[in-house]
Structures are given as C-alpha cells and as structure tokens.
Amino acid sequence: MQRYNTKQIKVGKVAIGGDAPISVQSMTFSKTRDVKATLEQIQRLYFAGCDIVRCAVFNKEDITGLEQIKKESPLPIVADIHFNYAYALAVAKFVDAIRINPGNIGGKDRIKAVVEACKEHSIPIRIGVNSGSLEEQFEKAHGRSVKGMVESALYNIRLLEEFDFTDIAVSLKSSDVPKTMEAYRALRPLVDYPFHLGVTEAGTTFHATIKSAIALGGLLLEGIGDTMRVSITGELEEEIKVAKAILQDTGRQKSGxxxxxxxxxxxxxxxxxxxxxxxxxxxxxxxxxxxxxxxxxxxxxxxxxxxxxxxxxxxxxxxxxxxxxxxxxxxxxxxxxxxxxxxxxxxxxxxxxx
CATH class of the missing domain: 3.30.413.10 (Sulfite Reductase Hemoprotein, domain 1)
Incomplete structure (x- = not known):
C-alpha cells in the first residue's frame, strides 16, 4: 500500500513523515499548571502506547507547570498555544514542538517571533487549521469551507517558509467527516509536509470512534497521514486503543x-x-x-x-x-x-x- 512521501521532522525522538511509522498522539485535559494531575495523565498515555502528548498553555502558571512536566514526562511534549504568542516564545525553550492555530495567534510579526524561537531551539511547528476558526480573510472569502481551510494552510505554510522555516506539520480539522477528508485530500498534492490527522470535536467514545474510523482510516488507506489523534471527550486510553486499531485494520501498523x-x-x-x-x-x-x-x-x-x-x-x-x-x-x-x-x-x- 503506497504512502505519500513527505518531509521528515522530529518531535523529541519521534520521527514524523518520510518512512517513519505513523505515530499516535493525544492531549491531556487537566490544567497544565496542575503538574501532578498532568503527569498522571501522561503516564497513563505512555503505558497505553501513546507516542506524543500535547498540553494546553493558557496562562503563565501553565508555562511554569509545563517546564516541570517536561523534566519528568516519558513522552515528547507539544505545547498547544492559542491567542497569546508570548506563551509560545516562553515554552519554546524546553518543549519538543509548538502547535499554533494561525487564525487566532495574531499578525505576521507575532508568527515570525514564534518561528524565530522555534528555529533557535530546533523544534518544529504544527500549523493547526480548524474550519471553525479560520482567519477573517479566508472565512469572508470562502466561508468555513474546504477551500477556506486549504487556503489558510497554504498561507501559513508560505509565511513560515518566508521566514526560512520548514520543520512543519499540518492539520486540517473539522467536526464534519467529509469536509475533513476533502481538505486533507485537496492539500496533499500541493505540499510535502507531514500531515497530522484528526477529526476535531468528535464527541464521546461511540461517535468519535465512528467518525475517526471513517475519516482517519479512509485517509490512511489512500496513503495520506503521518501522525494522528483520535479525539474522544475525556477518554485518554480509549483514544490510543482506537487509534491503534485504525492503524492495524488499515494495514499501516502491524502490532498486536x-x-x-x-x-x-x-x-x-x-x-x-x-x-x-x-x-x-x-x-x-x-x-x-x-x-x-x-x-x-x-x-x-x-x-x-x-x-x-x-x-x-x-x-x-x-x-x-x-x-x-x-x-x-x-x-x-x-x-x-x-x-x-x-x-x-x-x-x-x-x-x-x-
């Protein structure tokens, strides 16, 4: 089964893209400033077979907590940044990757600052495009459509490239399964960066499992996808279990x-x-x-x-x-x-x- 050849990046010691195995990610739902609770969740994910974990950074206390968490985490840490680009600058010093949603982080100067920080510390950036939070110019021109999602991704990729930054992964998520699949398919021939697959706001276990099996499984069968998350409301180990099953049943991973x-x-x-x-x-x-x-x-x-x-x-x-x-x-x-x-x-x- 052929897979799209993509550029390889590294999140900590985990390779993404190229001929690397498709990695499984999840995200803690505790407040990151609660170091004990967050580390407990990371340990659960580690023993469930997770490869990479993402933690939210909403305030300065989260930054302090995440620095401590990074020291003890058995998994590479991706910092999830919304709205305040200064938080990305602060955590770039110790995390393994930054995830930003360009639609809500601010102007070109702020994105440039994040890029420079990531270059300095040799960590990648995931551009996270969501249909529900597109930049104003793309939503105004195309609505919350596949076209708008793809145009947003291309704009932000080119922006990072303009600053001579290419350690990039891209996600194009929607809560709508056909729209999610169409967006990934549309962007795939246009860039060679690795894709992070996911259906956002997928819901509780039953609904999220069905949506993810269709969208992620379908894309994997088409050779699209380098890393993935099955998003399930409040279910850490179940996310990993479903993701591993999708990888196995699509033939992308032989384990178990x-x-x-x-x-x-x-x-x-x-x-x-x-x-x-x-x-x-x-x-x-x-x-x-x-x-x-x-x-x-x-x-x-x-x-x-x-x-x-x-x-x-x-x-x-x-x-x-x-x-x-x-x-x-x-x-x-x-x-x-x-x-x-x-x-x-x-x-x-x-x-x-x-």
Missing amino acids: LNIISCPTCGRLQSDLMKAIKIVEEKTKHITMPLNVSVMGCVVNAIGEAKGADVAIAFGKGNGLVMRNGEVVAKLKESELVDRFLAELEDEIKLRQSK
Whole structure:
C-alpha cells in the first residue's frame, strides 16, 4: 500500500513523515499548571502506547507547570498555544514542538517571533487549521469551507517558509467527516509536509470512534497521514486503543492480535461472547502481529480457523483448537479457551526464537 512521501521532522525522538511509522498522539485535559494531575495523565498515555502528548498553555502558571512536566514526562511534549504568542516564545525553550492555530495567534510579526524561537531551539511547528476558526480573510472569502481551510494552510505554510522555516506539520480539522477528508485530500498534492490527522470535536467514545474510523482510516488507506489523534471527550486510553486499531485494520501498523470472530446468529452452539471476552482480556498485552480466530459454529469455523495463526472452531459442546491450519486438539467447550491461550503463547515463543 503506497504512502505519500513527505518531509521528515522530529518531535523529541519521534520521527514524523518520510518512512517513519505513523505515530499516535493525544492531549491531556487537566490544567497544565496542575503538574501532578498532568503527569498522571501522561503516564497513563505512555503505558497505553501513546507516542506524543500535547498540553494546553493558557496562562503563565501553565508555562511554569509545563517546564516541570517536561523534566519528568516519558513522552515528547507539544505545547498547544492559542491567542497569546508570548506563551509560545516562553515554552519554546524546553518543549519538543509548538502547535499554533494561525487564525487566532495574531499578525505576521507575532508568527515570525514564534518561528524565530522555534528555529533557535530546533523544534518544529504544527500549523493547526480548524474550519471553525479560520482567519477573517479566508472565512469572508470562502466561508468555513474546504477551500477556506486549504487556503489558510497554504498561507501559513508560505509565511513560515518566508521566514526560512520548514520543520512543519499540518492539520486540517473539522467536526464534519467529509469536509475533513476533502481538505486533507485537496492539500496533499500541493505540499510535502507531514500531515497530522484528526477529526476535531468528535464527541464521546461511540461517535468519535465512528467518525475517526471513517475519516482517519479512509485517509490512511489512500496513503495520506503521518501522525494522528483520535479525539474522544475525556477518554485518554480509549483514544490510543482506537487509534491503534485504525492503524492495524488499515494495514499501516502491524502490532498486536487481529481477532476474527463471527457475528452472533441462531446457528451458535457455544458461548461465543464469553470466549471472546476472555480472549480479549488475556491477550491485550500481546504486541506481536498475529491473526487469531474464535468462531462459534460449524458453518464458517473450520474455513476461518485454517487461515489463522491460532484458532478455536466451536462445535456443539466441544470444538477444535487449530494452529497454522492444522488441528492440534479436540476438546470439550470448557477446555478450549485455555488450550487456545497456551498454543498462542507457544506460537509467540516459537516466532521470537527464530
């Protein structure tokens, strides 16, 4: 699957663009001046598998807090700046990147000042264009449209380039899925900077998951995207979980299990839901990319199981455990999951030893 070739930048030690893996980002929702709470959230994100974290800077106390947070954070820190460009100048000394929304940070002189600070400390800038906060000239000319978003991005890219700055990433976010996708598609052929993908204000877990799967997953399948955030209201670990799933199911990242299970129907002759819950819980630590199958009836079970690395094929009161297409055990239903897990761990050890 071909991916657009983009310029590579670095946020701390994390490479973005070029041939670098697509990184997953999130953002703390605590007040950044609350160092303890913010660090706790960053730790949660780190253990969930996040690559980069963004923290809001709204006042001088946030600047002080962020400096302390940076010293203890296990993740690279992006400072999120709105309205007050002076905050960007202050934090550029110690953070790993700056995110600005050019539509609300002020005039050309202020953007130039931010650029000079970032150049001095060798950190990149993410230009964050949102359909809801375009510069007045673009909203007046084009409304909150894709055209307005793209024109805003191009204007601000050229502005940074005018100041001889090219360590840039770009995002074009809208709460509208088709508009988000169209904006990224429209800008992609025009610049070679890496793209940060996201749907802004996506909502709670259910709605944000659907919107992000469509928009981010669709763009990734088209080869567009270098880093991403799934924005979910108040759900840190869930953001990372959904993002990782999108990366895996689009084929952009091979990590962890791809669990294949059949839809529930009247043909079930086993407690498939119980088995799946146990399998998901007992295997969530696994990072090796493997296909596993847990199928609940004889109609599709054997065929799917033959194509999996390790599988359960349930029958009536009993079933088969299969490995690489071969039957390794025929057992009672109550014994199948334990044997499946044992075979899975053995398969992992075998592959690790090669």
